[in-house]
Amino acid sequence: MTAARAIPALLAALALPSCDWMPGKPTLADKWQAPSEITSFTELYNSNCLGCHADGRSIAGSNTLKDPLYLSLLAPEKLREIIAAGINGHSMPAFAKENGGQLTDQQIDILVAGIMEWRDPSKLPAAPIPPYSAPLGDVAAGNAAFAQYCASCHGADGNGGEKAGSVVNPYYLDLVSDQYLRTIAIAGRPELGCPDFAHRVPGRPMSPQEVSDVTAWLVSRRVNEFGQPPQTIPNQP
Amino acid sequence: MKPAAQKIADLGLSVFNWVDDRLHVRKVWESTAGHHVPQSAGSWFYVFGSATLLCLMMQLVTGTLLALVYVPSADEAYATLEYLTYQQQLGWFLRALHYWGSDFMVGIMCLHMTQVFLWGAYKYPREITWISGLVLLVLTLGLAFTGQVMRFDEDAYWGLGIGAAIVGRVPFVGQQLVDFMLGGQIIGSETLSRFFALHVFVLPGSILAVVALHLRMVLTKGINEYPVPGMVVRRETYDKEYAAILKKEGVPFFPKAIDKDIIAAAFVIGGIVACACIFGPKGPSGPADPLHIDSSPRPDFWFLWIFAVAALMPEEIETFALLVGPVIIGIILVALPFVNGTGEKSWRRRPMAVIVVILVWVSLGMLTYLGATSPWSPVMDGWSSLPVGKEQIAGRSPLELQGAVTLQFKQCRNCHMVDGLGGERGPDLTDVGMRLTAPQLARQVVQGGGNMPAYGQNLSPAEVEALVAYMTTLVPEGVPPAQDFTLTKAAKQ
Numbered sequence: 255m256t257a258a259r260a261i262p263a264l265l266a267a268l269a270l271p272s273c274d275w276m277p278g279k280p281t282l283a284d285k286w287q288a289p290s291e292i293t294s295f296t297e298l299y300n301s302n303c304l305g306c307h308a309d310g311r312s313i314a315g316s317n318t319l320k321d322p323l324y325l326s327l328l329a330p331e332k333l334r335e336i337i338a339a340g341i342n343g344h345s346m347p348a349f350a351k352e353n354g355g356q357l358t359d360q361q362i363d364i365l366v367a368g369i370m371e372w373r374d375p376s377k378l379p380a381a382p383i384p385p386y387s388a389p390l391g392d393v394a395a396g397n398a399a400f401a402q403y404c405a406s407c408h409g410a411d412g413n414g415g416e417k418a419g420s421v422v423n424p425y426y427l428d429l430v431s432d433q434y435l436r437t438i439a440i441a442g443r444p445e446l447g448c449p450d451f452a453h454r455v456p457g458r459p460m461s462p463q464e465v466s467d468v469t470a471w472l473v474s475r476r477v478n479e480f481g482q483p484p485q486t487i488p489n490q491p
Numbered sequence: 492m493k494p495a496a497q498k499i500a501d502l503g504l505s506v507f508n509w510v511d512d513r514l515h516v517r518k519v520w521e522s523t524a525g526h527h528v529p530q531s532a533g534s535w536f537y538v539f540g541s542a543t544l545l546c547l548m549m550q551l552v553t554g555t556l557l558a559l560v561y562v563p564s565a566d567e568a569y570a571t572l573e574y575l576t577y578q579q580q581l582g583w584f585l586r587a588l589h590y591w592g593s594d595f596m597v598g599i600m601c602l603h604m605t606q607v608f609l610w611g612a613y614k615y616p617r618e619i620t621w622i623s624g625l626v627l628l629v630l631t632l633g634l635a636f637t638g639q640v641m642r643f644d645e646d647a648y649w650g651l652g653i654g655a656a657i658v659g660r661v662p663f664v665g666q667q668l669v670d671f672m673l674g675g676q677i678i679g680s681e682t683l684s685r686f687f688a689l690h691v692f693v694l695p696g697s698i699l700a701v702v703a704l705h706l707r708m709v710l711t712k713g714i715n716e717y718p719v720p721g722m723v724v725r726r727e728t729y730d731k732e733y734a735a736i737l738k739k740e741g742v743p744f745f746p747k748a749i750d751k752d753i754i755a756a757a758f759v760i761g762g763i764v765a766c767a768c769i770f771g772p773k774g775p776s777g778p779a780d781p782l783h784i785d786s787s788p789r790p791d792f793w794f795l796w797i798f799a800v801a802a803l804m805p806e807e808i809e810t811f812a813l814l815v816g817p818v819i820i821g822i823i824l825v826a827l828p829f830v831n832g833t834g835e836k837s838w839r840r841r842p843m844a845v846i847v848v849i850l851v852w853v854s855l856g857m858l859t860y861l862g863a864t865s866p867w868s869p870v871m872d873g874w875s876s877l878p879v880g881k882e883q884i885a886g887r888s889p890l891e892l893q894g895a896v897t898l899q900f901k902q903c904r905n906c907h908m909v910d911g912l913g914g915e916r917g918p919d920l921t922d923v924g925m926r927l928t929a930p931q932l933a934r935q936v937v938q939g940g941g942n943m944p945a946y947g948q949n950l951s952p953a954e955v956e957a958l959v960a961y962m963t964t965l966v967p968e969g970v971p972p973a974q975d976f977t978l979t980k981a982a983k984q
Contacts, residue, residue, distance in 0.1 A: 306899045312879065312881065429953050430889075430893065
């Protein structure tokens, strides 16, 4: 009788470790995954993008991607191109394997799709949004537009004011691309308090032409002589 | 007419007598399990030896079961590990038992050795017991290392690579020894085959043979009596004194002195099973592939201190420390019972022994901690994955923000922490503006120095300017930024 009781007890004891609730039992989620096999957007974003672009909860040196206005400017194909090939000469590296990065085409597609999920048409300004890219405008008109829309924070000559620092610092201008200046002129840096094109002067959004002109003026301030530290041209309106 | 039960008992006894008459079972039992030990040896401090032996037995059983599935070939080893871990019923549990059994075995063996050292059990006449124990120490560590190779994952691969690099430092025959160890020029199937042969045949066989010698010495020279301060060991009188102790208070090991060993055994088995259930098996980590550049291999727990020593020691002493160091330690340990074979046994009268034990355990503990955290390793994806705190970004000028981008893009954070996140190889930069002025920062970035490479070739003037401008803003609130005292003094004059 005792043996008859002992056998099921022994079997139960042996079967115990196979129960799924054992905390030590490895699941397939614990299985090692090659970096190229990762397909979770969050995991990919957090390991490749978070450091420079933050995720909306934190802020970073480079512009946030969780900005509906910025994302409305950018076609998914363009975003894909930027991630895959980087921006030559600037602080955005190429992530595609064929360009020396670590991400597969599929992973870049996942990143593009995930980032584009943050688009939100309901949060866009009512004013007509200037296009992502356009030729540079008129420098003199840009100077005037800067005085009107930007000088209150960045100072009359762009050298910095009470609320924000210089945007004509030669080292700054050397580090950023023309497109970056245009993108900030349109989308601002909402996470840092820099308003977008529609909200710089209440009730007076910047026109697409004014955006191109301001960009042209900022670009005109940049002098880059090979081998020399960058310089600023004195402003001659 | 006898009852049936009585008949069966009689038959059993006569069969036993027939066997005993030929194999001397009774006599062997009486002289082993029944041998007399000092009653004082039935102490909780004396259970570690039998507990280590118990671990060995468990390892033999679980290891044999693992060998039923494991295929020792470079192509299949990893796949069979995955099969065991994720598919085979209870396979993960078997792996976990073997893994934790190994950890427990090494750990308990170290406790046993510490106890033997502190209780003076290595002294006359137990020199061979001590030396055979040292051989068992080496064999057990060998089993633990070769067992790690059996996983044949990236930890195993790089562990072998480091082992080969150490062996390769041997003068004159280094390359030949490496070829012999790896079974060729590279880590491949031949390597795995020979480590498999070591792990399942050579080392366990040797360990059983030396355990036999070790136990034989325990029987012939007796278990160390519990040391009493003032009872001094003298070569001339000790044997008589020990015989007197046995005569006065000797008890048969079985059944009088074995009770604590049995209870300890229950704790050891329970501990291994509990760890296996709660923490599970280790790995396998990524496959053994040198093309995986983002692997971060670590040795198993009991070798972490060696990992730390190898990483931290100055380059000039590496070869000497790696090749001569173990020999010196070995000579000291072997010589111990001959140099220090008599005198006091009790640790209460041997302060140096206590200090040595504390020093060794504290050093090993600290090195193990360092090995587990490895602050010297850069965080390879730190640049792209670690965010910055709001305080480190808000209120910065456009140039300073570009500096924050450069700090990420040029991978400074792989070695430097900002706001609690980042590598620990270089100094924490969270408050760097408080310590260094802009020219000092620029000099450090461009020329390097200390442990840091020079980045002048890899940064444009604008990048340096932005980086420095950003770092000078990294100052805690209410604290003035660093100032060049010579400049402020000159300005005043």
